[in-house]
Amino acid sequence: MRRNHKKTACPQLRRHTHPQQQSQRHGQHFLRDKQIIEEMIKQADIQPADTVIDIGAGAGAITLALAQRAGSVLAVEKDNGLAQTLRKRSASLRNVTVVEKDIMNLRLPRDPYLAVANIPFYMTTSILKLLMNGSGSKLKRAILLIEKGAALGFTSRPITKPSILAWRMWYDLKMIRVVERRHFSPPPKVDAALLLIQKKTPAFLEEHHFHRFLAFAEDVLRYPRMPVYLALSGIFTPPQIKKLCLHAGVDRDFPICKLNEQQWAAVYTTMIQHVPSFRWPK
Numbered sequence: 204m205r206r207n208h209k210k211t212a213c214p215q216l217r218r219h220t221h222p223q224q225q226s227q228r229h230g231q232h233f234l235r236d237k238q239i240i241e242e243m244i245k246q247a248d249i250q251p252a253d254t255v256i257d258i259g260a261g262a263g264a265i266t267l268a269l270a271q272r273a274g275s276v277l278a279v280e281k282d283n284g285l286a287q288t289l290r291k292r293s294a295s296l297r298n299v300t301v302v303e304k305d306i307m308n309l310r311l312p313r314d315p316y317l318a319v320a321n322i323p324f325y326m327t328t329s330i331l332k333l334l335m336n337g338s339g340s341k342l343k344r345a346i347l348l349i350e351k352g353a354a355l356g357f358t359s360r361p362i363t364k365p366s367i368l369a370w371r372m373w374y375d376l377k378m379i380r381v382v383e384r385r386h387f388s389p390p391p392k393v394d395a396a397l398l399l400i401q402k403k404t405p406a407f408l409e410e411h412h413f414h415r416f417l418a419f420a421e422d423v424l425r426y427p428r429m430p431v432y433l434a435l436s437g438i439f440t441p442p443q444i445k446k447l448c449l450h451a452g453v454d455r456d457f458p459i460c461k462l463n464e465q466q467w468a469a470v471y472t473t474m475i476q477h478v479p480s481f482r483w484p485k
């Protein structure tokens with residue numbers, strides 16, 4: 204492995220450069236490039252009063268940069284050694300709180316917040332669920348470094364996975380660009396990408412519908428390429444399906460996964476308004 208400590212965003216990493224195997228188990232791939240951190244911060248459009256979470260803060264490469272812009276920074280790191288290092292490095296910064304914890308056990312802010320992070324790749328889906336699932340998600344915007352393959356999956360069309368569809372009903376997900384593996388130390392096995400997550404305002408549906416919509420999506424997307432009339436037949440009557448297709452401007456044989464978010468919102472709203480609740484997918 205080629206090391207160039209001059210370029211490393213955090214010189215303290217020398218002490219924390221673990222063997223490759225351990226880094227992979229804990230998702231410890233530290234950012235070496237300050238320009239990428241600057242780009243993340245620019246994309247996050249942080250305002251002076253904002254609360255920002257750094258998920259998997261490591262030794263603070265992103266946290267310390269965030270502290271210059273945000274009202275407060277919550278740096279969450281599970282690794283005891285790294286958390287201690289970050290505590291020392293941020294001791295003089297009154298707007299940084301280091302929380303040594305598994306991110307999955309963190310109580311998220313009750314007020315709107317941002318997330319800017321180079322997350323542990325092995326937890327990507329769990330972290331996105333944590334940030335976006337739920338009726339009262341207060342996430343306003345996030346810019347996350349994740350695996351390139353995952354970023355492509357979350358942002359592509361047609362949307363075949365219920366959880367991704369549910370996220371995209373309330374959030375715009377955009378892959379900003381690829382970040383090659385050489386920008387990390389030690390480098391991961393695959394390239395990464397910057398994923399921008401932005402809350403839709405207004406969203407197609409009110410927030411309290413999230414879980415019911417997810418159950419609906421899980422039911423009708425069981426076979427994503429199924430024709431609309433078949434996929435919806437367990438919930439709607441044939442005349443309702445005919446009307447829905449007419450309104451959405453799609454043929455009854457149109458693959459269900461090819462509906463756009465606006466069409467999904469129309470189908471779901473029709474269910475809530477015109478289908479007895481015992482027929483709603485649970």
Ligand SMILES: C[S@@+](CC[C@H](N)C(=O)[O-])C[C@H]1O[C@@H](n2cnc3c(N)ncnc32)[C@H](O)[C@@H]1O
Binds near residue numbers: 231261285
């Ligand atoms: C990809 S590294 C990023 C480190 C640092 N932010 C950077 O960019 O250099 C991911 C970090 O997440 C930490 N981590 C792994 N699992 C975690 C968890 N469940 N909760 C919180 N932190 C975790 C790792 O110890 C590691 O420091």
